[in-house]
Amino acid sequence: MTPLEIIPYDPAWPAGFERERTRIAAALGPIALRIDHHGSTAVPGLAAKPVIDIQVSVAAVQPMDRYQAALEGLGYLHLPHPDDAFCPYFHRPHTWPHSHHVHVVAAGGAEETRTLAFRDYLRAHADVAAAYADLKRTLAPRFAAGDAEARQAYADAKGAFIEGAIAAALAAGHPRARE
Numbered sequence: 001m002t003p004l005e006i007i008p009y010d011p012a013w014p015a016g017f018e019r020e021r022t023r024i025a026a027a028l029g030p031i032a033l034r035i036d037h038h039g040s041t042a043v044p045g046l047a048a049k050p051v052i053d054i055q056v057s058v059a060a061v062q063p064m065d066r067y068q069a070a071l072e073g074l075g076y077l078h079l080p081h082p083d084d085a086f087c088p089y090f091h092r093p094h095t096w097p098h099s100h101h102v103h104v105v106a107a108g109g110a111e112e113t114r115t116l117a118f119r120d121y122l123r124a125h126a127d128v129a130a131a132y133a134d135l136k137r138t139l140a141p142r143f144a145a146g147d148a149e150a151r152q153a154y155a156d157a158k159g160a161f162i163e164g165a166i167a168a169a170l171a172a173g174h175p176r177a178r179e
Contacts, residue, residue, distance in 0.1 A: 004140040004154055006047050006133070013041040017052050020100055024056060027070040033057045033107040038115050040136070043122045047133040049140075052100050055115055057107035064088055067104060076102055079148070087111050096146045113175060114166050120176055121169030128165055135161055 017037040024035055039053030040046045058067060062085070068078055076090035083089065086109070090102040105111040122129040135158060143154040169175075 001144045002146060004049060004143050004145045004151065006136045006140045007050055008047055009043075009045050010041075010050065011044075013037075013048075013052060017042070017054065020052060020054060023074055024054065024071070024102070027074055028056065028058075028067055031058055031067050031070075033059060034112075036116060036119075038103075038119045039101070040122075040132075042119050043129055045126070046122060046129050047136065051098050054100060054102045055112065056102055056104045057112050058104055059107060061086060061088060061104055061106055064104075071102060076100075096148075096151075113170075116175035117169035118162060118166050118174075120174040121165055121172065124172075124174070128168075132158075132161060132165070 014037065021035045021037070025032055034055075034057035036042075036055045036057070037052070038055045039051075040048030041050075041052050056067070064078070064084070068088075068090075071090050072078070075092040075094075077092065077094045078088060078090050081089055086105070088104045090104070091098040092100050103111075103115070105115070122132060139154055139157050143157075144150040
């Protein structure tokens with residue numbers, strides 16, 4: 001088994017996000033109301049899997065055909081999931097290791113708010129970001145990188161920490177406008 005890899009923060013990640021943001025914005029045009037870098041690669045100094053997470057906010061996530069073909073044209077693959085009702089997920093390339101993940105959410109909706117609140121809270125609280133990095137380093141070796149179910153189990157194992165941080169973030173007034 002090749003385990004998930006958590007690597008030190010790479011200062012090239014923001015530029016990688018900007019390049020992909022430009023491609024997605026051009027492909028989706030006015031459908032993309034907002035495109036944000038989120039996840040661990042969006043938090044300076046935070047160790048992470050080397051995968052750039054991108055959140056695309058749209059007026060409504062359903063029907064997906066308004067944006068799915070454009071994302072697929074950029075090399076993204078949709079992974080059907082029960083979360084498709086509120087957060088369809090795409091990745092590229094089609095096989096692991098992925099370089100980019102795209103999560104589509106409703107603009108102004110709860111999922112958009114939660115994701116940005118978590119990112120902003122980690123950016124503002126180095127101690128919480130460090131604890132999150134420690135948790136990820138502890139968990140990652142237990143999960144196979146090439147197995148989608150194992151990667152989901154890894155995400156689930158971080159769930160209690162993430163939910164606690166989101167609750168603290170929302171209570172503290174995150175997300176802030178365009179952080």
